[in-house]
Amino acid sequence: MARVLTPRAEDFPRWYQDVIAKAELADNGPVRGTMVIRPTAYAIWERMQADMDGRIKSTGAENAYFPLFIPESYLHREAQHVEGFSPELAVVTHGGGKQLAEPVVVRPTSETVIGEFMAKWVDSYRDLPLLLNQWANVVRWEMRPRIFLRTSEFLWQEGHTAHATEQDAKDYTLRIHHEVYEKHMRELLAIPVVPGRKTDRERFAGATSTYTLEGMMGDGKALQMGTSHELGQNFARAFDIQYSSASGSREYAWTTSWGSSTRMLGGLIMCHGDDNGLRLPPLLAPTQALVMVVKESDGSVTAAAEGLVGELAAAGVRVKLDDRVDTPFGRRAVDAELKGVPLRIEVGPRDLAAGNVTLARRIDGSKTPLPLGGVVAEVTAALVADQKALYEEALARREANTVEVKTLDEAIEASQTGWARVPWSAVGVDGEAKANESAITVRCLFREDGSAPAAQDEPNLTAILGRSY
RNA sequence: CGGGGUGUGGCGCAGUUUGGUAGCGCGUCCGCUUUGGGAGCGGAAGGCCGUCGGUUCAAAUCCGGCCACCCCGACCA
Incomplete structure (x- = not known):
């Protein structure tokens, strides 16, 4: 078989680029550092979003949307924040053919603009906690970009909350950290992340505490896959987020922020990918099972394959049919492997003559015959088993390294x-x-x-x- | 910003030393044969060689300016 990807052991970064290109995940955009997320990867991102969004809402946060453009002066209100972000800001100086009176920055994150509005919306302790989240794009002019891992523009969710007490802010930050992020990464992405605290040196600009979830990639390097911050009263003071307490005193609120981004796609590739391409955790995979018509002569194979698709779909499996018999089988199989489809059910005349189909599992690479009548049960069981196997493999690698x-x-x-x-x-x-x-x-x-x-x-x-x- | 490198069909490259009709592989399209692990054969389309200027009968090739991108460093909530 011809070599499709650079082997990981030969050149890991090259392998990463190869997977992104060959699995049709993304392209570089025309402006340096930007990326085009192709349908294959975007479908994965949509499933990540859906899972993350549900978990976020279960903590009581609500979604909202704040503007892309922020007055430059907002960034300057919190000293550490502006110091941290100034080098990577994209600044708009002209609009409508005229120079702007005050430049606007394209948001690198939204603490400032959201802080401004929290100040308007918070008057009383009864208004707290105020729990907001937004799904948005942000721009950070990175010096050395890499698709998914560090791009000038990326997609993410950013949560911003305001609380009456420091303890409440801390509790909520850690709740997001563990119940939302850690569980999303472990349970859906099958990545055994290590949660912890960032050192003062690594802390977010403007935060008092930064928590992180670190994943180990296939080459032993770490990737920060999500982060949560206690902002103390820094932004509350900078944006005047004050409330009247139950005892009648004026108090500054305690705020938090937390984010997870399309970088998780890069983590997914580098954590689970192998020399044949991506391997998707079954719970995450947009297509969990691909029923392939291996070869067709009289329509009977396609009919059997379509029957299986119907059975699997009825059982709740996300399944697709591949009946492109004018494309060589090998090409289709390699393509499914590159894209990480967890299971392939290969249906051909030889299988059918024996009353079987072939189950090919992406996670462990196995291929086994299945009786036609037992497909649904086996597929359902394999999806559960392989989700677990992928996590355990990643955990074992992390421990070994x-x-x-x-x-x-x-x-x-x-x-x-x-x-x-x-x-x-x-x-x-x-x-x-x-x-x-x-x-x-x-x-x-x-x-x-x-x-x-x-x-x-x-x-x-x-x-x-x-x-x- | 410092050091190094590269700009040639969609992608990857050769050609530049020594100026003389722009090539190869992959991909794409068409036809036939194939199809159980990236098929074979035949045919076709597609490039003012990053850009501006100079030298010359003649520039992808030599000279100069500019631009872009890549690698290493610095930077990276």
């Missing part, structure tokens, strides 16, 4: 190929700076029980160090 060490030097060494788990006390602020010199970052910190610390100077914390995207 994570080394437990005691010192900073050992951690830096181990980070060349994977992750290092090291006591944070052995790293510290100085050690973190030293690791950064060799492109290694502290991915996150967590307590012995796995929970996120309230500050990086808590005792007995563990750090994960690694290279990252």
